[in-house]
Amino acid sequence: MQFRRIEIRDFRKLGQAGIDDIGDGLSVIVGDNEAGKSTVLAALRAVLFERHRVSGDVVRRMLPYGQNVRPEVAIEFDLKGAHWRLRKAFNQRQEAELVGPGERITGDAVEDRLAELFTFTPPGRGESKRNEHQGIYGLLWVEQGRSHHSLGVGGGRDTLASALEGEIGQVIGGDRGRALLSAATGRKEMLWGRNDKPRGDYRQLAEQIDQLQDRRTTLQESLRQHEAQVAALSVREEALARHKRDERLQKAIEAAQATKDALIRAQ
Numbered sequence: 001m002q003f004r005r006i007e008i009r010d011f012r013k014l015g016q017a018g019i020d021d022i023g024d025g026l027s028v029i030v031g032d033n034e035a036g037k038s039t040v041l042a043a044l045r046a047v048l049f050e051r052h053r054v055s056g057d058v059v060r061r062m063l064p065y066g067q068n069v070r071p072e073v074a075i076e077f078d079l080k081g082a083h084w085r086l087r088k089a090f091n092q093r094q095e096a097e098l099v100g101p102g103e104r105i106t107g108d109a110v111e112d113r114l115a116e117l118f119t120f121t122p123p124g125r126g127e128s129k130r131n132e133h134q135g136i137y138g139l140l141w142v143e144q145g146r147s148h149h150s151l152g153v154g155g156g157r158d159t160l161a162s163a164l165e166g167e168i169g170q171v172i173g174g175d176r177g178r179a180l181l182s183a184a185t186g187r188k189e190m191l192w193g194r195n196d197k198p199r200g201d202y203r204q205l206a207e208q209i210d211q212l213q214d215r216r217t218t219l220q221e222s223l224r225q226h227e228a229q230v231a232a233l234s235v236r237e238e239a240l241a242r243h244k245r246d247e248r249l250q251k252a253i254e255a256a257q258a259t260k261d262a263l264i265r266a267q
Contacts, residue, residue, distance in 0.1 A: 001118075003027070003044075004083070005076040010069040011046075011062055012039045047073035051111050051123060052088040052096040059091045068092075079117060086114070 006019045014036050029037050046062060062071040074087040082101045088110075089095040096110035105113050115121065193199040198206045 002078045003075060004078060005074075006040070006044065007074040008040065008043045009072040010064060010067070011043045011071040011073060012036075012064060014039050014043070015064070043071075043073045044075065046071075046090070047075055047086060047088045048114065048118070049120070049123075050088075050090075051108075052090060052094050053108070054090065054123075062090055084117075086110075 002024065003022050005022060006017075008014050008017045010016075013034075017036065017040065019040075029040055031037050042062075050058065059071075063069060068091070070089055070092040072087070072089040074085070076083065076085050078084070085097075085099040087095070087097045096107060098105045098110045098113055190200055191198065191202040197203075
């Protein structure tokens with residue numbers, strides 16, 4: 001399965017959040033503490049595995065603090081070459097809609113179709129439990145503070161744990177592990193000396209960066225002074241042009257007056 005779009009409204013601390021145009025490959029959600037990263041994952045788990053008619057503590061945990069609203073989660077995803085749109089609204093005016101190739105399903109039938117698509121056992125009237133109702137997809141939801149030992153799905157958990165431990169053992173143990181550590185240590189000694197100070201080529205590059213930054217600061221200051229001088233020159237040029245205009249006007253006035261005086265004398 002590949003997520004393509006996520007939209008969340010009034011779910012826990014997220015009033016409105018959306019992620020569009022999710023591409024192939026690894027997607028990473030980053031942000032400050034308490035920014036809502038875990039809330040996004042909780043919303044995804046809810047729209048996939050919780051019944052839209054769920055009630056009690058389950059739906060209360062979806063609500064923003066002190067508010068009785070309508071949490072809504074909508075996603076678009078690709079599964080086995082087909083594109084799907086799923087939307088669920090909880091607590092008030094509960095709704096569920098699933099749209100896929102040649103079909104549009106609403107209401108309770110959405111839950112059954114999701115269970116068929118993802119091959120899991122849907123919960124009854126209560127909360128979806130990771131080790132009972134989420135099938136192999138339960139392996140994807142690892143919350144903060146949990147290790148792989150807390151994952152569900154029985155034999156799937158053991159298989160994943162064994163695979164991880166086997167791969168880690170191959171990396172950090174035996175000749176391969178010692179070679180890896182030796183290479184990492186050698187690389188570190190090439191770049192850093194005592195007290196983690198740069199050395200060798202790395203030190204030279206760091207010094208060049210410092211020099212270039214100093215040069216950049218000097219050039220920026222020179223540019224600022226030059227721009228200030230250009231601005232001052234523009235002001236002076238405008239003043240000079242104004243004086244020239246005023247001088248021409250005065251000469252025209254004097255010429256007109258001289259002509260008038262000549263006419264008076266000629267009469």
